[in-house]
Amino acid sequence: MRKKIFWFALLCTTLFSALLVNATTSHAAEKTYTIGTDITYAPFDFQGSNGQYTGIDIDLIKAIAKEEHMKIQLKPVGFNAAVQAVEANQMDGVIAGMTITNARKQQFDFSDPYYYAGEVMAVAKNSKVKSLSDLRGKKVALKVGTQGAAYAKSLQKKYGFKITEFDQSNDMYNDVITGNSAAAFEDYPVMAYGIQNGIKLKIVTKPAQGGNYGFAVKKGENPELLAKFNKGLKALKKNGQYNKIIAKYLGKSSVAKATATAQKQDNSLWGLVKQNKSALGNGLLQTLYLTIISIVLATIFGVIIGLMQVVPAKWANWTSSTLIYIFRGMPLLVLALFIYIGVPNLTGNKISAFVAGIITLTLNEGAYTAAFVSGGITAVDGGQMEAARSLGLPYGKAMRRVILPQGIKIMIPSFINQFIITLKDTSILSVIGILELTQTGKIIIARNLQGFKVWTIVAIMYIVIITLLTWLSKAVERRINK
């Protein structure tokens, strides 16, 4: 018994220190600006084959920071997560190939434009679609929240096509390549860079409805950051660095080089594993951390709430029912976004995506746990409690020695099930930019465009850890049932 308590205490301590370390990373003595970037938006934001994020946006913001002696921390979290994080004061600025629009100006203050890009339509290499008027009755793939999407939507009525939207550029391209959609709309430089790097699409329209890319901060916040960006941009344009950066990604010679290296890569399943083993390993580790910490916290939370559901106290029953109702009813995705983006808006305190993820899983999985914990206890014959109480055992002792041991046996299969669901649900946390296994997969695919093979690798990794988790749970179950 004492040994068990010791291990439990050790586990708790480890978990809480892990949380603390994560929570304290946002503190710093001197003001460091946190800048969100996209992750799958080559040539502006993407992961190079060395695992480092690179692109026009990244090089530009780094050069400006150097020029202006600013400390910045880049957070490659994806366009949507970055934009929402800035709105929620979770980050200071966003540079992510973001077109300056009037609608966005309601929420953001933009820098001077740093790049001008028009929208183009791209179709599969062998497609017969040549112009907008060929789209009638066909499907068009768009990326959520992009200028290309806005442009396409403005044409939808006139040309009569249907729309499917994607979170990732690569998914949008693939939908066109496989023939599900007839065309995609994309910023010209992005599309051109992608095609030269092996995406099997062709551009069939001239750049239209050009838009300016700008660096953005939340409206009314961080004016000094914006001023420094503008000043730095001016300086880079003057001293030629700006042109160098653009040429590095869009100049003919560099594209040719990139294509050459892309072709040399070993794209077999095993080759992909070898090239990406550190990224995949880190993703796996994050998934495991999230899973283990969440399972422990959700179990503690769930058992407490589950017990509150059955104790003879009205306020406890009511509190428990309400918590279960809310957190079981809310989709995990919404809960994650609400906690990461909504809560800081309400309280004014930032939380790291990792902590937000843990809280999300604890609340959601905990609510499910609470429901089957109270169900398990209720399933124990009522005569058991009466017999225990009639012997003089107080409620707590009767619960602990008689009811819970029987209830837990009933609950074990549900616990194992819940552990596996928790593991799988960690993948949803990719929406708030946590670099777990699924997010890692998306990022690798954005670089090498090997969607099918990379998802195969990721799927196998999930199956392996789920198998291990199941096996571990069954071993524990056998011990308890002995």
Added chain:
Amino acid sequence: MNAVDNNRVVVTDLVKNYGSNEVLKGLNLTVKNNEVVCMIGPSGSGKSTFLRCLNKLEDPTKGKVVVDGFDISDKKTNMNKVRESIGMVFQHFNLFPNLTVLENVMLAPVELKKATKSVAEKEARQLLAEVGLAEKADASPASLSGGQEQRVAIARALAMHPDIMLFDEPTSALDPEMVGDVLDVMKKLAKQGMTMIVVTHEMGFAKEVADRVVFMADGHIMEEGDPQQIFDHPQNPRTQDFLRKVLNA
């Protein structure tokens, strides 16, 4: 023993409602030390409810219930303490399936610090021997027959050294050939001077063992007296009617 006088149970004007349904309609009953009282009556007359009011498994709606000197209708009374001296045996045994037979009997004395583990174990084995189940100490309740389970349940209640034992139809869930063993244990207990209130349909047992028989119907005590009086010369027409039905069945 906490009773100032010789009374173990004093019930005055006990009323119990379930919602608007009045189940006990003002009962009065006194049970003396060492007395064995058998309660009989038709189904639904409130016998179980009455018994459960004596250890507060049900909250009395009105009236006064004094058990072993404790006024349990008083909210401030520590019921856990009072229950330690009231043993209860249920129709469906309610043994704890997660514990062995021995652990079932030892649980309360050890948890409530009435005895050290080793003393409690010795006593538990002795009690199991008394109910004829010494060799089943390490068995799990699921492996016992109904009659054996009920005898373990009696031993479990006795392990707390109660002053009073309540039995709610302890043999009605048993196969006929098991009934005798359980009744024998109860007779032995009665002979040793245990104060007992027994709700039962075993008229033979009531005749032989009871000091007093109480007949209940419709939430009232209709008639009470010694076994001869009730079984041979019932006064109340309801009692006569009930006995005619059960004895001719």
